[in-house]
Amino acid sequence: MNITLEQIDILRKRANVSYKEAKDALEKNNGNMVEALTYLEEQNRIKPEGIKIGDSSFINSIKEVIQKLNKIKFVVSKDEKTVLNISSLLAILIGIFTFPVSLIILILIIITHHKIRLEKGDNKEWGINSKIDKVSNTVSSTTDKVIKEFKEL
Known part of the structure; x- marks a missing residue:
């Protein structure tokens, strides 16, 4: 042969x-x-495929994730007025590169009763938004109680 x-x-x-x-x-x-x-x-000689940076399927996967993240918006609003509306990719990058500062800002957003939402172009309600609301409400009510107690002193 x-x-x-x-x-x-x-x-x-x-x-x-x-x-x-x-x-x-x-x-x-x-x-x-x-x-x-x-x-x-x-013979156990078949090797699993590793991720190769030059591999076009790896690059295509990264592009696909970036495109999906760009379609999802990170929105901060107060009293039905939008304060901030950026792509979730940008929000993630800001969060990574300015972690301590962005964490403090996020806490301030929650304490000041702003609403945080993740929105897709089709305006569907996501389950994550109800969880964000629950955390925000808990933190806000706790903060309000602490401030009230502090004022009574």
Whole structure:
């Protein structure tokens, strides 16, 4: 049986093995691709695919995540007036690079009874928003009680 370079390339990509391993597996299985794959699998020689930075599927996945995050808006409002409306990607990046400051600002937003929402273009209500409301209400009511107690002193 004559093994072609094309067969070796296909097996190499499928099993993530070297040229030599692919050639040997094909030779041992008379050029049968399925049998060669099975043989490599039984020998535990199939290597899991690693993430390669140059791999276009990895880059496409990153682009897809960025596009989805750009469609989701981080909105802060008070008394039905929008105070801040930015993409969630930008909000995440700001949060990462200015963590202590953004954490303090987030606490101030909650304490001052502003509403935080994550909105998608279709204006559907997300379950996360009700959880954000619950945390905001708890923090706000606790803060109000502390301030009231402090004023009574």
